[in-house]
Amino acid sequence: MITVNVNASKNYDVIIGENILSILPEKLENLFGRTKVMIVTDSTVHSLHYEKIKNILDGAGFENDVFVFPAGEKSKSKEVLFDLLETLAEKHYTKADVLVAFGGGVTGDLTGLAAALFLRGIHIVQVPTTLLSAVDSSVGGKTAVNLKAGKNLAGVFNQPELVLCDVTLLETLTEEIFADGMAEVIKYGVLADSDLFAKVENGNVKNNITEIISRCVEIKRDVVSQDEFDKGLRQLLNFGHTLGHAIEAESNFEIHHGTAVAMGMVMASEIAYRNNLTKENTSERIEKACRANNLETVCPYNTKMLAEYVVSDKKISGKTISFIIPEKIGKCTGVKLGVEEFVEMLGEN
Ligand SMILES: NC(=O)c1ccc[n+]([C@@H]2O[C@H](COP(=O)([O-])OP(=O)(O)OC[C@H]3O[C@@H](n4cnc5c(N)ncnc54)[C@H](O)[C@@H]3O)[C@@H](O)[C@H]2O)c1
The missing domain is CATH 1.20.1090.10 (Dehydroquinate synthase-like - alpha domain)
Incomplete structure (x- = not known):
């Protein structure tokens, strides 16, 4: 397991290693206490890996929900963003709670933006599941959705508070x-x-x-x-x-x-x-x-x-x-x- 500390407007750890998803509850508890967790994920990652993360959170006694959207770049849209925000509001999420972006760059960008907008800021943790999101999009705080005129045109800087990269999740990626x-x-x-x-x-x-x-x-x-x-x-x-x-x-x-x-x-x-x-x-x-x-x-x-x-x-x-x-x-x-x-x-x- 390797930890890289990022010192930007937020100071946070990026933890990379094999089979480390199990340390998520302990890390959440240290950072935020016993919060409610919204797992945000796309349809593909949901079918491959959701059970794993849910069992880990359930096992540690964390109340959790899931928001699933269709996999693919087209979901980096204002429609999916606002569906997520409405879901958080309906489920009475508060500023003390946390969003976990569980997926690739699309999930990370979308969730990071939702976390900045909801109640003007709710906790955000990135759990990348693609190599691209592990090496790039989960770190550094750029978040966005696409507009008709082009990519990433509506976004903010919002650093995560933790990045947990379990490399065994990458084993299901297509070549x-x-x-x-x-x-x-x-x-x-x-x-x-x-x-x-x-x-x-x-x-x-x-x-x-x-x-x-x-x-x-x-x-x-x-x-x-x-x-x-x-x-x-x-x-x-x-x-x-x-x-x-x-x-x-x-x-x-x-x-x-x-x-x-x-x-x-x-x-x-x-x-x-x-x-x-x-x-x-x-x-x-x-x-x-x-x-x-x-x-x-x-x-x-x-x-x-x-x-x-x-x-x-x-x-x-x-x-x-x-x-x-x-x-x-x-x-x-x-x-x-x-x-x-x-x-x-x-x-x-
Ligand atoms: N914020 C940033 O700094 C930054 C940097 C680079 C790229 N990006 C953005 O990231 C996006 C691209 O990221 P991406 O390539 O991760 O896209 P993605 O999130 O769409 O993931 C690619 C595909 O892989 C699938 N997938 C994810 N994890 C999987 C797993 N473990 N096993 C099997 N399939 C899995 C997804 O369902 C999806 O179909 C673009 O929108 C790009 O603009 C952002």
Whole structure:
């Protein structure tokens, strides 16, 4: 079991290990006393793992309820968010009670936002069940739902009070969804740790998964503790995401977040080298690492389609793009580009 402490606007532990779901009641009791617990989970995680968490809470005498929503990105919506808020109100939850986000990034983002809104703040614990949520979305406090105009457009920063990552829950992930998480792991390696990159670049990571997740969480912790509210440094975590978000949206979310990020990382490193923004060409090694971890890297869309998305996205979020590029494996920097300049660099294919 490994504990990483995050010191942001809330100070909290991220605990990672095998078969550690059983320590949830003890941790809840230490943090909040004997509260009521609302488990928020999607339909897939509900059918695979709900009995486990319920038995653990029942066994420890914690009163608990469950809110289940349909699995998938489409549930990161204002409708599901307000269903959850109404359910909390109907069941008379109070500020002393706790929401447990039991699932992947969709569950975590949705529950984190609901926790910030309900009674202007109710306790929130993240129990990630995908690799992506373990290494990324459960830590750092970004929460959101999607709007018609785009992803994550309605959200707040709301740090969790505990993250409990039981890696045995990841054993039921499909290869494809596990691979999505590996895109974010590879991202951390390119961003900040060439040793981590070397450890994962040939695939076969499952035996070391606790250590790999912990290292990713440490890297995220280091960034978030310096720039919790995304004013500068935290944008480095968006390596591969400018184009990744465009690819995800263009596919109507058929291409998962992680796969889109893998494609986005390869494209970003190629664009950076081709346009003399970097001296080293890292794209080949990044592409190989993604492929070794079962990630598709060839973007099915032409750059014109992606450029249109980036331009319309920037109409909402600002005039310049902070384009994150790898100087070398283990170090990224951000360059500010005008939207048109960025579109020109994308080139045509
Ligand atoms: N808040 C942040 O900082 C942050 C960072 C990165 C990504 N995100 C968001 O996270 C989301 C993507 O996260 P995700 O990939 O975890 O998506 P997800 O939550 O939709 O999970 C992916 C799929 O895996 C299934 N699943 C979850 N746990 C499982 C398990 N243990 N066994 C079998 N199946 C399981 C889910 O039911 C779902 O179908 C996106 O909405 C993205 O925007 C947020």
